[in-house]
Amino acid sequence: MEGSKTKYILVALVVIVIVTASIGFYLIKDGASDIQPVSALDKIDFANQIATDWKSDSILYAVCMQEQNNNGEITAWRYEYYSPSTANIVNNNHTIYTCGKVYLFSNGTHIIKSFNSSNIYPIDNWTIDSDDAYDIAMENSEITSFLHHEPCPFLFQLSNDSVRSIWQIEWCYDAGFDDPKWAEIHIDANTGEVLYVEADN
16 A cells, blocks of 8 residues: 555656646747847947946947857847956057957847957947848858758857958858868958858868
8 A cells, every 4th residue: 555655656746747847848938939039230239338338438349149040140149348448558568458248138138247358459330230241151152052061150250350340150060070160251241242251061
């Protein structure tokens, strides 16, 4: 009788665990469905405001994919700023700035983290949004050929190479035997011109 009772208790516990897990899964799934991917320009005004509240003289110098890419629209972006007024010159004109990373999620939440960095070039202007840059990449035969391998997005970043603002997009996949394959494209963030492309096809 005692063994039978224990058996029923164990069955009941298993059922409770399964039901609880199922409910949790559907709640998470439903919550995730409300998170729509956004392009980099969709959130730039919000990011600028957060950065200005952090340091009034904040200047944008990089925009990066923070979560999975979806045709140039992403569920989390990282906007990086520096504060010129915090410049600290060390070691023969090597300048270090206080910087801030603004993490913006498409569900409206945000985080900001401070750090120090150097060799910074501000993004003065950019008119090509992330989804437009992705579309341009998809028109390149080397990139589209590489994507047949179903690679993972590795990098999606806007930065200044000291001459102009550039979108840099990279993908990679494991070809086996510890042999990763890469594809990379650089796109002028104002003209849309493809400046560089390479793919391990």
